[in-house]
Amino acid sequence: MSEGPEKLIRVKDVAKGYRIGSHEVEVLHGINLEVREREFISIMGQSGSGKTTLMNLIGMLDRPDSGRILFNDVDITGKTQKELVEFRRRTVGFVFQQFHLIPSLTAYENVAMPLVFAGDKDHDAVASALERVGLAHRMDHKPVELSGGEQQRVAIARAIVMKPKILLADEPTGALDAATGLRIISLLKSLSGDMTVVMVTHNRELASYSDRIVHIQDGNIAE
Amino acid sequence: MNLHSIVLKDISRRKTKLIVAVLGVVVAAAALVAVVTTFTAATESLYEESNTFGANIVVKPETRSIPLVAGSTSAGSLFTGENYIEESEIPRIYTIENKANLAVVAPRLYGIAELGNSPVVVMGVDPEEEMKLKAWWNIRGHWMAEEGPEKTEIMVGSDIAGPMGLEEGSLVTLKQGDVYIDARIAGVIESTGGNEDGYVILPLAASQYLFGKEGKVSSLEIRALCNDCPVEEMSRQIMEVFPGLEARPMSQIVQNEMTMIEHAQSSAMAVSVIILLVSALTVASTMLASINEKIKEIGIMRAVGASDTQIVSMLFLEGAIIGALGGILGFFIGTGASFIAAPLTVSVTPSPIWMILPAVSGICILTGMAASLVPARKALGIDPAEVLRSV
Numbered sequence: 001m002s003e004g005p006e007k008l009i010r011v012k013d014v015a016k017g018y019r020i021g022s023h024e025v026e027v028l029h030g031i032n033l034e035v036r037e038r039e040f041i042s043i044m045g046q047s048g049s050g051k052t053t054l055m056n057l058i059g060m061l062d063r064p065d066s067g068r069i070l071f072n073d074v075d076i077t078g079k080t081q082k083e084l085v086e087f088r089r090r091t092v093g094f095v096f097q098q099f100h101l102i103p104s105l106t107a108y109e110n111v112a113m114p115l116v117f118a119g120d121k122d123h124d125a126v127a128s129a130l131e132r133v134g135l136a137h138r139m140d141h142k143p144v145e146l147s148g149g150e151q152q153r154v155a156i157a158r159a160i161v162m163k164p165k166i167l168l169a170d171e172p173t174g175a176l177d178a179a180t181g182l183r184i185i186s187l188l189k190s191l192s193g194d195m196t197v198v199m200v201t202h203n204r205e206l207a208s209y210s211d212r213i214v215h216i217q218d219g220n221i222a223e
Numbered sequence: 224m225n226l227h228s229i230v231l232k233d234i235s236r237r238k239t240k241l242i243v244a245v246l247g248v249v250v251a252a253a254a255l256v257a258v259v260t261t262f263t264a265a266t267e268s269l270y271e272e273s274n275t276f277g278a279n280i281v282v283k284p285e286t287r288s289i290p291l292v293a294g295s296t297s298a299g300s301l302f303t304g305e306n307y308i309e310e311s312e313i314p315r316i317y318t319i320e321n322k323a324n325l326a327v328v329a330p331r332l333y334g335i336a337e338l339g340n341s342p343v344v345v346m347g348v349d350p351e352e353e354m355k356l357k358a359w360w361n362i363r364g365h366w367m368a369e370e371g372p373e374k375t376e377i378m379v380g381s382d383i384a385g386p387m388g389l390e391e392g393s394l395v396t397l398k399q400g401d402v403y404i405d406a407r408i409a410g411v412i413e414s415t416g417g418n419e420d421g422y423v424i425l426p427l428a429a430s431q432y433l434f435g436k437e438g439k440v441s442s443l444e445i446r447a448l449c450n451d452c453p454v455e456e457m458s459r460q461i462m463e464v465f466p467g468l469e470a471r472p473m474s475q476i477v478q479n480e481m482t483m484i485e486h487a488q489s490s491a492m493a494v495s496v497i498i499l500l501v502s503a504l505t506v507a508s509t510m511l512a513s514i515n516e517k518i519k520e521i522g523i524m525r526a527v528g529a530s531d532t533q534i535v536s537m538l539f540l541e542g543a544i545i546g547a548l549g550g551i552l553g554f555f556i557g558t559g560a561s562f563i564a565a566p567l568t569v570s571v572t573p574s575p576i577w578m579i580l581p582a583v584s585g586i587c588i589l590t591g592m593a594a595s596l597v598p599a600r601k602a603l604g605i606d607p608a609e610v611l612r613s614v
């Protein structure tokens with residue numbers, strides 16, 4: 001097999017469990033996964049199989065119990081909380097099932113938030129991110145004034161405004177109807193020309209638009 | 224857009240929460256401002272009073288000199304208070320250098336007589352002069368006249384009038400030895416908290432008749448009208464004119480009143496500080512309640528790159544804004560409250576003390592920020608992974 005594009009993410013023997021009361025429940029048992037640059041992959045699996053858990057680990061919102069996660073061959077599992085914040089800001093964008101926009105802020109302001117936290121003064125990226133998702137004309141609207149699909153597109157604009165290397169989308173179409181969901185997928189597909197996209201979905205048809213599908217089963221990866 | 228504008232927008236969206244939190248601060252700030260404004264006005268009016276009426280000077284026979292002058296035979300009379308000022312000599316006071324400053328010269332004669340069967344302190348006064356000194360007395364009835372049309376008119380203090388059931392128009396008999404005076408109550412002095420509450424007050428001439436002290440007075444109370452009265456100097460001048468009399472400036476009295484006001488002020492301040500602490504708790508609990516709503520938003524912000532420091536500084540900023548709003552509003556409400564309360568409680572009209580606005584706002588901002596400590600701690604414990612888990 002020829003050398004493909006660089007491996008951007010390497011998940012090596014990652015295990016993660018949760019402590020419920022006195023006993024530990026392991027959700028992921030030694031996951032191995034490699035994702036190339038600008039790859040669009042779908043993660044599927046039953047409810048409770050640990051998809052969100054894996055996304056949070058890749059997105060550095062959580063730490064594995066054992067194993068390592070590398071970005072461009074840099075091990076991030078040893079980084080301090082402070083280093084992680086800075087690294088996450090410029091490397092990862094999140095899209096959630098429930099959009100998670102701040103209701104008091106307009107579309108523009110929601111998209112600008114990552115720039116504000118990163119201390120970037122230049123907000124030109126906001127307009128281009130909104131253009132990219134086709135919502136430049138709605139930038140002064142509050143989330144309640146937007147449809148579900150539009151809210152999710154604003155959330156995507158917010159996720160890409162820092163030009164991250166990875167876009168993590170956890171069931172991005174879960175709260176949308178089929179037609180709207182399809183539009184979101186095609187948007188993610190086009191974004192994968194610029195960045196790696198990791199998407200969790202329950203929908204086999206939507207997953208088929210991605211380059212690759214991986215399944216999580218019994219805490220392990222089954223491609 | 225920056226951190227501040229995110230906080231401002233967030234606050235403006237939670238108006239009810241904001242109002243509750245701000246009200247907590249307003250109550251404390253208003254109490255603080257009302258106390259300071261009222262007591263400052265009271266203190267100022269006391270100074271002013273002592274300035275307009277000038278120094279209070281009390282002139283009495285110089286008791287110590289009596290034994291030296293009169294020898295041992297008079298020593299006994301010293302203790303029964305047989306030392307008097309001759310009424311006819313009083314006009315000599317108008318020969319002092321600062322005579323222009325003499326606003327009121329009120330002669331008084333003190334003694335003890337029986338009213339009904341109880342002994343009472345009797346104070347003979349020149350009604351006209353006394354009225355100038357005691358303009359602030361509230362009289363149920365009217366001021367007694369120098370000489371009653373038929374009967375002698377007298378006034379009684381509330382401690383006497385109450386138990387004896389005396390009121391305007393009551394007829395009484397004062398008795399001292401073999402001397403009787405049938406008198407009519409012209410008025411009852413409403414309680415002042417001072418000595419007069421226990422006095423029977425009658426015209427000087429009548430009291431001199433009652434005690435057999437025609438042409439004599441016990442003391443002179445003097446008030447001078449000037450802005451910066453040379454009290455000590457005037458006392459000295461008076462003593463020069465009246466050898467054997469002692470003229471004592473009453474600045475101590477003003478001092479005593481000041482001490483009382485200061486005492487009242489410090490206890491009122493203590494209450495305000497307690498209110499301030501309670502308000503900090505109110506703000507903290509309001510912010511804590513709103514943080515429970517905000518947990519999700521804080522999780523989102525952390526997921527899109529907010530650091531702990533940024534989250535905490537946003538919470539502090541929110542606390543500071545609540546504090547500032549509460550402090551400024553509280554200043555105006557407290558000032559307004561003291562405009563209503565001060566005339567009723569300390570009989571003065573206050574004026575707004577703009578000087579304390581920055582201090583009060585500062586204290587309230589600190590209070591608001593202190594109140595953010597608890598929610599901030601809680602916010603740091605928020606795990607974005609958990610909060611954002613799509614359900």
Ligand SMILES: Nc1ncnc2c1ncn2[C@@H]1O[C@H](COP(=O)(O)OP(=O)(O)OP(=O)(O)O)[C@@H](O)[C@H]1O
Nearest residue numbers: 018019020027046047048049050051052053054609
């Ligand atoms: N904070 C936690 N504490 C305890 N258990 C947890 C916690 N988070 C997740 N779990 C458990 O870990 C398992 C995997 O959860 P996860 O959310 O990763 O599943 P998922 O594959 O995303 O499911 P879904 O498709 O329903 O979103 C579940 O059994 C869940 O109950």
Ligand SMILES: [Mg+2]
Nearest residue numbers: 051052170613
């Ligand atoms: Mg999930």
